[in-house]
Structures are given as structure tokens and as C-alpha cells.
């Protein structure tokens with residue numbers, strides 16, 4: 001899935017090239033797919049975007065917003081897959097869920113993997129309402145208000161803390177938004193927390209280390225333009241090598257040399273160091 005760092009990188013790449021491009025062809029075959037979520041009908045989607053010229057691009061959590069000069073907004077988020085800009089002299093991907101070809105004959109395609117949300121909002125107010133809903137759910141990990149003190153205050157007052165484990169805390173966006181299973185393994189390793197640790201069992205130091213780890217991994221991944229397993233607007237991989245993942249399973253932990261292990265938990269694979277991240281049940 002494209003998480004906060006990948007979306008941030010895509011937003012900055014789009015912002016460099018997309019303003020001024022006018023949409024000539026709108027094709028949205030993914031609309032009929034079960035795991036491509038949209039609320040517009042095909043004609044409404046086309047009518048909102050056809051002939052419009054992009055103005056600027058923003059990101060919020062794991063969502064992209066492409067604003068047009070006329071007011072309509074294309075939003076793509078909560079998605080896996082590839083968002084690609086193809087020059088006029090190169091073939092576009094054979095399979096795509098959304099295609100916008102511009103009057104300069106370049107083409108933007110979105111090929112959803114797993115699931116994804118693609119919307120065409122009629123106006124800026126609707127898009128901003130969606131952004132606000134995202135941020136009402138949880139905070140941008142790098143927002144200046146996301147501090148150790150604010151996090152601790154929130155955590156100690158949080159009624160669900162005894163029910164939610166550290167993995168679910170991240171992937172189900174309880175305090176910060178935009179991060180999923182892809183970065184959770186590295187975050188929990190940096191924080192020296194087992195994914196099963198219930199959030200109310202974290203002492204103050206552990207809680208602060210968790211927030212530090214979230215921000216550290218996010219910043220490192222943004223600097224590297226996302227993970228090596230994801231692609232940017234020009235089909236190039238990012239530079240962030242996941243430390244705790246499929247590629248490092250069975251290899252020594254970078255900190256203690258114990259072997260990295262894998263298990264399934266909360267609907268996905270977890271990779272941990274059993275020494276650095278002790279199981280709370282043992």
C-alpha cells in the first residue's frame with residue numbers, strides 16, 4: 001500500500017509537473033471493481049474532470065488531492081498500486097483503473113493493487129471536508145502539535161488503551177494517520193515494542209519512544225522517497241529498505257544479533273526481534 005511517505009513523494013512529484021495540464025480523456029474502468037471505491041457514477045466522474053486544468057496538488061495522510069482551476073478535485077488515497085505519468089512517446093500500462101490523458105498527450109494512470117479510493121469531488125469545499133475528516137480521525141505524524149507531551153496526555157486519557165495493541169494503534173490510525181503495515185514493523189522495532197503490547201501497559205518512556213519511532217521512520221522514509229518496494233510517478237522505486245520484513249526474515253537483528261522472526265497478527269504479517277521486542281504473554 002502507498003503510505004504517508006510514498007504519498008508525500010508522489011504529491012511533490014505531481015506538483016512539479018501537473019499544474020497547467022488540461023484533461024482531454026477521462027477513463028475510469030476501475031469504477032466497476034469491488035475494491036476500487038468511488039461514489040460518483042461514470043458520467044458524473046467524467047463530467048467533473050473532462051476539460052479541467054490542474055492547478056495544484058496536496059497530500060493529507062495517505063490521500064492525494066489534485067485540485068483543478070475550475071474547482072473540481074481528483075482524490076486518490078488509501079490505495080495500493082501505481083500512479084504513473086507516461087510521456088506521449090511511451091506506451092501506457094496495459095492494466096489501469098483510472099486514466100487521464102492530457103492535451104499535451106501525456107497520461108496519468110492509476111493501477112490499484114489490493115484496494116483504493118478514487119473520487120472526483122465537485123468543488124474544493126467537498127475535498128477539504130474529506131481532508132478534515134481524515135485529520136479528525138487522527139493526526140499528521142509530522143504535525144507540530146504531535147509532541148511527546150501531547151501524545152502522553154492523549155494516551156493517558158484514551159479510553160480504548162486497554163483494548164488496543166501497539167500494531168493496531170498504528171495501522172488503525174488511533175492517534176496518527178497515513179501509516180500502515182508497511183512501516184509498522186520498523187517503527188515497533190525502533191520502539192522496542194512487541195506488536196501485542198496493549199497501549200495502556202506502555203510506561204511513559206515506552207510511549208515516548210513509540211512516538212519518536214513513528215516520526216523517525218516517517219522522516220527517514222520521506223528522505224528516501226518511500227520504500228524500495230513501491231514506485232513513484234515515473235515507475236522508480238524508493239530508497240527506504242525495510243529493516244524488519246520479508247527480505248530480512250531469519251537474518252540477525254541489527255541491534256542484538258538474534259534472528260528476526262515472522263508471525264501473523266491483526267490481519268497481516270509481523271516481523272520482530274524476539275529479544276528486543278519481548279512478547280508480553282511470556
Ligand SMILES: [Zn+2]
Nearest residue numbers: 253256273276
Ligand atoms: Zn534484537
